[in-house]
Amino acid sequence: MTNTRLRTILAVLLATAMIAAVSSLIGCTTDGDGDGEKTTETIKVGVHTSLTGGLADYGFAAQEGIKLAGDDLTGFEAGDKKYEIELVIKDDKGEPAESPIVAQQLIDEGVVAVIGALTSGNTNSAQPIYAEAGIPMISGSATRADLVPRENFFRTCVGDNIQGKALADWCVELGFEKVAIMDDRGDYAVGLADVVEGHLTDAGVEVLREAGQEGDTDFSAQVAKIQAFAPDAVMFTGYHREAGLLYKQCREAGMADVQFMGGDGIKSDEIADEAGGAANVEGVLATIGGIPQDSMAGWEDFKTAYMEATDKEPGPYAETNHDALVAIVEAIKKGESADPADILKNLSDVEVNGVIGTFGFDANGEFEAMGGSAGLATIVRYKIENGAWVSAD
Amino acid sequence: MTFEHVFRLTMSGLTVGMIYALIALGYTMVYGVLEFINFAHGEIFTIGGYIAITTLVWAGVDSDTSAGVLIGYFIMAVAVSVLLTALLGWLVERIAYRPLRGASRIIPLLSAIGVSIFLQNLIILTWGPEAIVVPTAIVPSQVVVMFGVPIRVLALIIIGVSVVLMAILTYIIRSTRIGKAMRATSQDMEAAEMMGIETNRTIAFTFIIGSALAAIGGFLVAMYYGSLKFDTGFLYGLKAFTAAVLGGIGNIPGAVVGSLLLGLVENYGVGMKLGGLAWFFVAGLALGLYTQTIRVPGRRRRHIRDEIRTPAYERRIVNVYRFPIPNALKVALGPRTDALVSVSARHSLRLAAGNLFLAVMAILFFLNHDSQFATMWQHAISFSVLVLVLMFRPSGILGEHIQEKV
Amino acid sequence: MQEKTGVWATARRFFGRVPRWAYALAALALAISVPLLEQADLIQTVWLRLGIRSLVYVLLAMGLNVVMGETGLLNLGYIAFFAVGSYTTAIFSSPRLGYHVDFWILLLASTGLAMLAGLLIGLPTLRLRGDYLAIVTLGFGEITRITFNNWESVTNGPGGIPQIYRPMILGLKIDKPGEFYYLVLIFVVLVAIMLTNLKSSRVGRAWNALREDEIAAEHSGIHGTSLKLLSMVISAGIAGLAGCLFAYYQQFINPTYFEFLQSVLVVCMVVLGGMGSIPGAIAGAALLDALPEFIRQAFSRWLPDLLGEQTMDSLPVAVQNFFIEFDRYRMLIVGLVIVVMVIFRPEGILPDSLWRREVREEDPREVEKTRQKLFDFDEGHQDLEA
The missing domain is CATH 3.40.50.2300 (Response regulator)
Known part of the structure; x- marks a missing residue:
C-alpha cells in the first residue's frame, strides 16, 4: 500500500517535473512573448x-x-x-x-x-x-x-452546539419524555452532553445525567440508576467502546425496549463487537455532522x-x-x-x-x-439496521 | 427506592467486589510477606486477561465451536494465561524487587511504580492502545431472574470461581508446608531463615500465586465485560489495593471482606439516595460509640501504666488502633471482655474526630435526603474511602496490629 | 590506597576538581543563552518553548525533591498542587468568570493556596509511614483532579479554561516566548538559591536526619511532624508557583495536564537526578523532558545532515524508526529508567553525598577519604601529569 502511494507521489512529481521542463523549454523558445512562464513556489x-x-x-x-x-x-x-x-x-x-x-x-x-x-x-x-x-x-x-x-x-x-441541538430535536420528535444522558467525563462527551441537556430541559423533557470514566468497564451503578429512572431513551455522548459497554449492560439488566442514541463518537462498526453482539445495538441512533457521505x-x-x-x-x-x-x-x-x-x-x-x-x-x-449545497452544516441521522449503519432520514 | 433497585446494586457490588478480591489477594499476600506494595499488580492482572483472550482468538474459537470443545479451550486459555502471568510475576520479583530487599521503604515502591509504567506501555506496544474485544460468540449470555432482577450467569460464575479459589488459597496457607513457610516468613523473615526456610523461594511463590489469581481475575473481567484496555488494570489495581487496605492489609480474609465492602460502597454510594446512605453512617457511629465507651477496668489501667513507662516511639506502636475480629465479636457480645482499647490523648482525639465526622456526614445526608451523588463522583468515592481508612484506621477492619519496624 | 587509572577515573578526578559553583554558573550561562541563540536565528523557536516547559518541570522536580529527596516522603499526588496553582491563576485571569487579577497577587495566591492544600493534606497524613503516605497522596491527587474535572461551574470541567490573559509585570506585557523563558528562569534561579540555602540550614539538616532515621532524629530533639509538614508545605508552594507560571504561559489548561502519570514523571525526574540533590533535580527534569525531542531531532535531522543520508540508511530500519519514533517508547523508557536507577544507581546521576552514603551503606569515613582525594587539587594534579 505504501508502494501505491509512493508510486502516486512519484508520478505526480515526475509529471510536474516534465511539465516544468517543457514549460521552461517553451519559455526558452518563445522568448520575448513574455507570458507562458510561471515561477514555481x-x-x-x-x-x-x-x-x-x-x-x-x-x-x-x-x-x-x-x-x-x-x-x-x-x-x-x-x-x-x-x-x-x-x-x-x-x-x-x-x-x-x-x-x-x-x-x-x-x-x-x-x-x-x-x-x-x-x-x-x-x-x-x-x-x-x-x-x-x-x-x-x-x-x-x-x-x-x-x-x-x-x-x-x-x-x-x-460544532457540538449544532449537533447537540439536533440530538435534542430528534428526541423531541420521537416523543421521548424521559431521557438518560451519559458522558465519559472527557472534553468532547461532556461538551456535547451539556448542550443536549440544555435543549432537552428547555423542551420540557426530563433528563437524568450520568457519567462513567473513559476507560471504565463497569457501568452497573449507572445502569441501575438509569433503570430506576425508566427513561424512553439512553444517550451516550462519548466514544463507541464505552457506548457499547453501556448498551450491553443496559440490555443485560433487562431494559429491552429502551432506545439507544449517541453522537458521532459512537458511529463505528466496532460498536457491535464491543456491545457483545449485533443484537444489543440493533436500532441504535446516531447523528453525524455534515451531509450524508453518499x-x-x-x-x-x-x-x-x-x-x-x-x-x-x-x-x-x-x-x-x-x-x-x-x-x-x-x-x-x-x-x-x-x-x-x-x-x-x-x-x-x-x-x-x-x-x-x-x-x-x-x-x-x-x-x-454555499451554492447548491443547501443544508451542508446540518446533521445527518444514522441508524443501525440489520447490523449496519444506514441513513435514518 | 425499590427493593429491586437495592438488590440490583447489591448484586453488581458483589460481582465487582469478587473481582477486586482476586486482585486484592495478590496485594495483601505480598504485603503480608514483604511489607511492600506491589504497585505493578494491576498491570499483571491486565496482562493475564490479554494473554487469555489472545489465546482464545489464536485458537480460533467461534460460534460454531461446540460447548464441550469451548470449555476445553477456556481451560487451555486460562492455563496458558496463568502460567505466563505467574512467570511474569516471578520475573518481576526476581529482576525488579529482589535486588532491593532490605533497602529503605520507598525504594522498592519506586521500582514497582517503574515496573507498572513499563508494563502498561509494553501492553500498548504489543496489543495497541485500542481496547481488544472478546469474540462475542463465545461469551455465555444466559440470564437467570432472581427477585425479578435479571442476573447474568457469568456473574454467578465469577462469584463461584472466586469463592473456590479463595478456599483453595486458604487451604494452601493454612495446611501446606509452603503455606506455613509463608506465614513464618511474614512474621519474621530473619527468624524464618534461621529455621531453615528458604525465604527467597517462599517469596517467589507468593508472587506466583498472586499473579496467577490476578490472571484468572483478568480473564473473568474480559469475559464479563467483553473488552480490555491497556489501562484497565491500573484502576482495578488501585481499587483492589483500596479494598485490601480497607480489610486490613496483610490479612487474607480482610482482603475479601474489604473487596466486597468496597464493591458495595461504590454501587450504593452513587446508586442510593443520601437519605438511605445516612443510615450507614448512623450504624457506623453507633457501633463505634458502643465499642469506644465500654469499660474494661483492669486492662485499661494497665495500659495507661504501660504507656507512662514506655518511651515515646514505642508508645506510638501501642497506639496503633488494634481491633481484630474476635475481639470485635467479644465486644459486641457484652461488656465483660478484654478488648484492647488504647487511651492516649492523641488516640482519643482521633476517635473523637472520627465520630464527629460520621455524625456530621449523617446529619448532612439526612438534610439532603432526596438528592444523590452523580455517578461522575464514583471514583472519587473509592479514593475517599482509601484516604479516610488510611487516615483514621490504617490497620483496616480486620487489620492485625501494624508492626512498625523501627 | 591505589589511585584508579584509566580514562574514566581520570575524567572523574578532573571534573571533580572543578568547584561546584562553576558548574552552576556554566549551566546558568547555557540557560541564559538559549533565547539569545534563538534571537540570532541559530536555533529554532521550538527549543525556546521546550525550554520553558523543561524549566517548569525543573521547578516541579526541585519542589518534589524537597519532600521526597530531602525528607524522604514519597508524594505520588504532587501534580495536584501544580493543578491548584494553575487553576487559581486560570480562574482569576481569564474571561471564564470575568476576573482579571494582577500577576503578583495571583502568583502569591497560587503559591499560598497550594501551600494551604499541602497543609490540609499533610496534617492528617504525615504520621503515616512511607509507602502508605505515597498511596494517600495518590488518592488525594486523583480526588483533586476529579474535582477539577467535575466542578463545571467554575473550572468548565474537562473543557478546560482557554484564553488566559498574558501577565503584566511592572508595566511590561509578557507575551513572547523569550520573555516567558526569562520569567520562568528567574523563578527557577530564585527557588534553586532558596532551596540550596535551606538545604544547608538547620531545617534542611533536620529533614535529612528524619529521612535517614526518624526515631534517632526525634530523640535528638527534632520535632518530626512539624518539620515534615514544613517540607510538605514548601514543596507544595513551589508546585503552586510553577502552576501559576505554567497557566500564564500555556494560556489554556484542562484536567488532562494533571493526570497521575505526570506525578510519576516528576518522581522519575527526581529519582534519575538523585534524591536530595538540587542539581540532580534540574538535570533529571531537563533530561526527561527535552531529551526525547533531542533524540528525535538528532536522528531525523542533524545526523542525516552531518553523516549524509547514505550512512543513515546503512543503519537497520528498526533502529532508525526506534529513534525517530522515540516518543512512542518514552513512557516505556521512563518506567525502565526508574527500575534501572533504583537497582543500579539509587543515588542518581548527580548524587547528593549524604543520600549516596545512605543507599550505598558505605563507611562514612571511606567516603570522606575519597572525597578528600577527589577535591584535593595538588594530588590530583600530579596524578594527571603522571
Missing part, C-alpha cells in the same frame, strides 16, 4: 494531528485525507505563480502539553497555514501560538462549541482514492480534513498570495468546492453552505 502547509495516543485512528484518517488533497492540488496556479504544496506532518500525541511544542515546530518550519488540531483541547492550547504568528488554522474535527469565535480559527466540521459531491471519487492509498474505508473526519486543505488552496488562489496574513483574510470569503460540497466560512469561522 513551494508552500508548506502544516498538519497538526495526533498519530499516537488514544485518538490515533482519527489522526491517521485525517492525515490520509489531507495527503490525498495535497497530491491532487499540488502544482495549482494562482495569479502568475505556480505553487507546490509540501505537507509538514507533526504528531502531538493527543497531549495538550505537547500541542504548543508542535505548533511552534510547524511555525519554525515556515508553514503558511495549518490544518488541525485534531481535538478541541489540543486546538485550545495551540491556538494562541498560531494566533501570535498570524497563521490561520482550520480544523476538520475540533467540535467544541466554545472554540469559536477566535481570530485565526476555522473549522470544516459541525450524497456528498465528491464522495465516490474520494473513497476510491482513499482506499487505493490506504486499503481502508475512509475513517471519520477524513473528508473534512481533506476539504480544509482545499479551502486553504482556494484562499491562496483568491488572494493570489501565499502569505499567512492574506490567507487568513481571504479564508472568510472563499467558496470551496470540496468533497463535502460547496461551502464557505462565516464570521465566526464555522463553515456554511
